[in-house]
Amino acid sequence: MERRPRRGVAALPYLLIAPTLFFVALFTLWPTVLVAFDSLFLQNEAVQVPQFTGLGNYAALAGDSAFQQVVLNTVLYVVVTVPVSVVLALVLALALNRKLRALGLFRLAFFYPAILPMVSAATIWLFMYAPGYGLVNVFLGILHLPGQNWLGSANLALIALMILGIWKQTGYFMIFYLAGLQGLPHEVFEAANLDGASPLQTVRHLTLPLLMGTTLFVTTIAVVNAFETVDQIYIMTGGGPTNATTMLLFDIWQTLFSFFDQGKASAMSVILIGVLLIFTVVNFTQVERRATYE
Amino acid sequence: MESARWRRLLVASATTALVVTLSACGAGATATPSSVALTFYYPVAVPGPITQLIDGYISKFEQQNPGITVKPVLSGGYPDTLTKIETTIKGGGTPPDVAVMLSTDLYSLVDSNAIQPLDSQIAAAGGDTYLSDFYPAFLANSRYQGHIWSLPFQRSTPVLFYNKDMFTAAGLDPSTGPANYQEMVSDAQKLTKPDGSTYGIEISSDGIPYWLFQSFVIGGGSNVVGSAPNQVNFDTPQAIQALQDFADLSAKYHVMPSGILQWANMPNDFVAGKAAMIWHSSGSLANILKQAKFNVGVSYTVGENGYGAPTGGGNLYMLKGIPASHQAAAWKFIQFMSSTDTQADWSINTGYIAARQSSYQTAAMKAYIAKTPQAAVAPAGLQYAKAELAAHDNAQIQKFLGDAVQAVLTGKSTPSAALATAQQQATQLLSTFKN
16 A cells, blocks of 8 residues: 655755755845846946846847857857866876876875866966967977967957966866766676777777766866856957957856946846756767767 | 846846945945045056055054045055946945046946046135146146046156167167157167067057057057047048058068067067067056166157157046045045146156156256256156047957957958958947036
8 A cells, every 4th residue: 555645754855955946046046037137238338227128138139240250259268168178187087097106196186276266277277378489489489480479369369268278177077977987887897808998999998988978077067168268368468459259158247247238247146047057958868868879 | 227237137247246345345444423434446457565665655644644545455456446436336335435446437427427527626716726737738638528537646647669789880869859750760770680680669569459459549640549449530631640650560561570569578578689679568668667778768659740649547536425524535645646746756666757847856857867867858758648448338448449450460360451440340339428
């Protein structure tokens, strides 16, 4: 005979998540609703008292060539930094997941960028990219390549920020892969070894599928990091030259706190929230399900 | 007015709430019935012991004015200060009584109803006679709608710093800098070393690129500032020529490194001998003199027709919505901070140009200039200075022009196309303002 659960038991889980739910609602959901509401109003330096405009702010953004470049920059940054960081982190982890002399030193060296605050890292790289005497150009000089004005060139500035982003997060992802690698079952690898699988085959058919959970996790973090790129833009380029390095979050900050255009900034925030929401939903429903079965 | 209430709960309210709370604490904590407690926001924009200097002036002011206390709040840089004050007001909080903000923030501050005019106080202090001691160029961004809204406090202009030793070595006259753009180019060609170790000139174009660009335009006998705050003149023939001249320095004459140069690197490159001439704020003088191991010359920025420069820097504003009992005290404090002696001391210790002509007649200033003759150059050049770019929606308008400058300097556009775009963007944005 099945016993019906007692009321108290059914309420308990909700009671337990209630405090978290309360704070999430207060600091995440409620502001999101407010942003969506504000995005329907014109409110800027010219219009001090909010005026209902419907989707006017969104329409203005759609026709704004500067905003189109911002979206393009953001997409480029995501498309480049996410796969490069993740693959590089995996390669580093595979290389360091063995007995090496000074293994700790290597791991520390690769992980070190992750513990630096982004503001410090950006300041260091500001000097590294300096034209003339910066470390990057000195290194190019040794290779008899011409020095570049990395942050001052319309074509190189975004690439320079991507390099910093990848440098900063790869070591962090490597740690997750290392942890993942150490948690893998030895038996299957021994079996593969006995069956005469090549190292490449082992990685392709065993390591990668078994690490799918880790890959999903670091990819999520990498995508979020890419969308959250703001400190280094503020420190290094200010979004220039001519918006070449302006990305979505920086533009939202600039639009609200420099240009005081609250309607436009709210509409941009809604777009950012929408994109991240779609990504999260896809990640949770589609990819995670697949990962479980592989 | 339902939406106005929503506005108060604005989303970025984490910041707003924090600022409101802090300023509310600041205003309330020190107030006692018998005395007036003022709050004073000031940004730090130049190197040096700024906070000690400000604290020193305040204690002197408090000694001279028993019953008034002033609480100084270091409010970050200029943009941070404006953001703090605007969000405080929008969040319904109490703003500081007095604040130093950019002279070019005028229209934004009036539009958001953040400041009050100083007309009656100035009239009581002597009106035009009182104002006549201030350099006229430094009052150029203070007048609007028939009112005076601010008094100059920490003001500057761009100047041309040059390496006298390199001038001598290149066979140039070290006693004077170039008199116009063509002279600057030919001097720079003589100073540039073919191996790339020294460039003839470096002019930065990050941060606020419109500012140094204005020197080219004003030196060409024009300006980008419109006749009303809802107008700008970005695509005039003089402005197009000026931007061509700026870009030619690297693209055509190869006397300047290519791409966007960083403001913060210019003094370093100059004192390290990597640049024979730089354009920088007059406020960098003290720092450059301290570090340079060669004779430093100071001259004026130039355009096609000769010397020219925009003004720059911050003014003292009285905020709106402060208690009536604070207004008299706030005005006393503004007067003290812009007084002859304070301005002289402030100039000597920071490199800012004293806002008042009488400051240069004080004993302290005379002694300083006898020791550091370069400090007399910038004030003498104020006759060539014109208003800095200011309009409604100023940050956005300045960025439109800055974007055009950067697009040309990075080879992405031509001067006429880039400036036409900037003009069109600005016109569209400013069309929402009636005057």
